[in-house]
Amino acid sequence: MVDAAQNAVIRRLIRAGAGSDDEIDALLKDVGLTEVARVLVEEVLFRCPEPANTAAVDVALDLTHGGERHTVALRMVRDEPIRTVEDDSARVRSRVAFTAPDLVRRLFGPADSPRTGDFRNSFVPTPQDPGQVSELLAEMNTVLRAAAQATATLMAGCTGRCPDLGELSIRYGSDKWASFHWYTAHYERHFAPYRDRPVRVLEIGIGGFDDDLGGGSLKMWKRYFPQGTVFGLDIYDKTALTEPRLTALVGDQNDPEYLTEMAREHGPFDIVIDDGSHVNEHVLTSFRTLFPYVRPGGLYVIEDLQTAYFTDFGGSTGGVAGPGTSLGLVKGLIDDLHHREHREPAVVRPTPAQSTVTGLHAYHNIAFVEKGTNGEDTLPSWMDADVWTALGAK
Ligand SMILES: C[S@@+](CC[C@H](N)C(=O)[O-])C[C@H]1O[C@@H](n2cnc3c(N)ncnc32)[C@H](O)[C@@H]1O
Structure with a gap:
């Protein structure tokens, strides 16, 4: 269920998405990054398609505003609902970061809003010794693909655009x-x-x-x-x-x-x-x-x-x-x-x-x-069938 406060934030977000930076700033100031982030993350999760990756992957979404940061880590795997998990940097394979105003515009702004953000992948570990390279390459084949699929799922949720x-x-x-x-x-x-x-x-x-x-x-x-x-x-x-x-x-x-x-x-x-x-x-x-x-x-x-x-x-x-x-x-x-x-x-x-x-x-x-207003007038009343014929109309 939705509480009145959440509805009020959504209404302001919809207005602010198409409005000025000042409106978004005012909303963030009034409501706070944590509450705005809660509503934005719920919207992102609704918009995400079902994950395609068969190996479970954690991806993180960072939102920043002023000096503040709000992070949510999401575990994704095919056939399971996306769920929030602890932000464990050892498990998070990619990190997508937006300023809060950027994400507001992506979700609620005009379709041609600039698509900016920081996108970092952490799924490529550094080999500790040369012998580890082939092991890591083999791991990358599965992990890299799963991480890319999960990141794409998250990115598809961070936009107003959608499939047909x-x-x-x-x-x-x-x-x-x-x-x-x-x-x-x-x-x-x-x-x-x-x-x-x-x-x-x-x-x-x-x-x-x-x-x-x-x-x-x-x-x-x-x-x-x-x-x-x-x-x-x-x-x-x-x-x-x-x-x-x-x-x-x-x-x-x-x-x-x-x-x-x-x-x-x-x-x-x-x-x-x-x-x-x-x-x-x-x-x-x-x-x-x-x-x-x-x-x-x-x-x-x-x-x-x-x-x-x-x-x-x-x-x-x-x-x-x-x-x-x-x-x-x-x-x-x-x-x-x-x-x-x-x-x-x-x-x-x-x-x-x-x-x-x-x-x-x-x-x-x-x-x-x-x-609408069905206000178009008819032809003048003297334009009867004889006049039409005289004008050569069929
Ligand atoms: C064809 S289904 C709707 C499918 C849905 N729009 C979709 O595309 O997924 C028709 C619905 O109309 C509802 N319905 C039947 N009689 C109704 C009535 N008198 N007033 C309101 N809803 C009614 C039914 O309970 C049913 O859920």
Whole structure:
């Protein structure tokens, strides 16, 4: 679980990462290097991929600020969680050192922040006598490779950059790529412009079965948006997943009162993703209630549109998704987007969707709705069909 103080530090770190050196200095002065380092190391450990080295290796991360130093030694080996261990210089094979402001910028700053730091390897011992050289070379073959792999794992955790969403989906156990769905390429396309912003992301549907709490996609979003704050909503209690920058909420996506209260507390959101029950009625309730809480310039995503044709999800038969279905909603949004073109009757008072849907991208089973001000005017009313014909328009 996350305490309020930790959340406050994270919020300041996200702001300071994109801000001035003075902001980072002020944060370090107020909170102290030890507390800042605790939060930074937790973030680094979250971002690290699984270690690839088969031989266990200790690597150290040094953080400095002013005259102070904070060190954490990490033991890494394949198939085991990375754990902190005593900083034993006889065991530590490589040492990665950043000034605290450097690491703040690497983790929370713009993608083009300078990548500086001190990187020292201690995995090459000095031979005591010539006879030891071949022994050391043999050891280096295994130790050097393991140390390099472990150091690379640590370095991959010390950056905002990350593998593509397909790989993250597999890493964290979401089904958005290469299992049931092929969504992540579409997500890459539409989410890339938001990547280096302090976005607030809400996903309906956390996933997981039996003892598995799920949360794969929430972790994927947390890693993909290095400055992001991620909320997951599920009908089942998965609050044990709550950690820095990730909050699991309990509620029913078909309950407008709950959704409104939740959005008032945690929104507005830059991105809302509906990967919940996929019951058509629920999809419509969530969209109608939550779209107003998407920020202008934001996105609302609806997954698994196929249930628009599944009768046990309230879908339609006969190959045409009706108005009460998710796809009916999506098709209706195209009409809403064009409300200024409606004739007989013309729209006098646009609905919220008509005023704020500015774009729509539909792919197989997934749609992205853009939010903004749908303010483009129609053509002048005297430009009727005769005028068009006279102008030579087709
Ligand atoms: C497909 S899973 C989500 C998978 C997850 N987003 C991922 O990609 O890893 C759907 C989730 O929706 C939740 N759910 C079902 N009905 C719901 C409702 N009425 N309100 C909120 N969540 C619901 C289920 O408990 C389940 O965890």
